Amino acid sequence: MPFLDKQVTKLEDGKIRTTVYRKATNIMRILHFRSNHPVAHKCSCVRTLFQRVQTHCSDDSGKKEETKYLHALFEANGYPKPFIRKCLRKPNHERSKEEDPKFWLAIPYVKDLAEAILESAQRHRKLSDANLLEKFKQIIPPKPPTSDGNLVHNLPSHRLTEPQLTVLSYDAKFNTSDA
Known part of the structure; x- marks a missing residue:
């Protein structure tokens, strides 16, 4: 019986087993790796689907089956294995007080421009807010x-x-x- 993206099955011994539920119309298609989307979206796709293994599968055999399925799914959609491993690594969120961001900038995603801005921001991370803003103005055409x-x-x-x-x-x- 499917319920909230989980397949719930009652075993012969009376226990309940849960796995990830997929509709019969599932065609193993997700956001393709070569699509024109930010890398963060692709990495989020990997993390989210692998997180469902932990939250939806109640036993080790279900987790193993789902992990195998996900690797096949990502391979079918062009994701390189090193990229998948990188996305699944635990991030190091420890920061000192000095490294906290001082301002937040939201810009629309435009291929190549967004990557150039990110690269510039990483190079000039130690600049003051005003100087960093001036650097952005040099990148963005007036x-x-x-x-x-x-x-x-x-x-x-x-x-x-x-x-x-x-x-x-x-x-x-x-x-x-x-x-």
């Missing part, structure tokens, strides 16, 4: 001077088709003037 302040993104549109340009100009405020 808005064009002709902008009316409502510009969201400045896209080089020489690769976009006319219908794509039309959709962009109506959906959001994109500068597509260099088409």
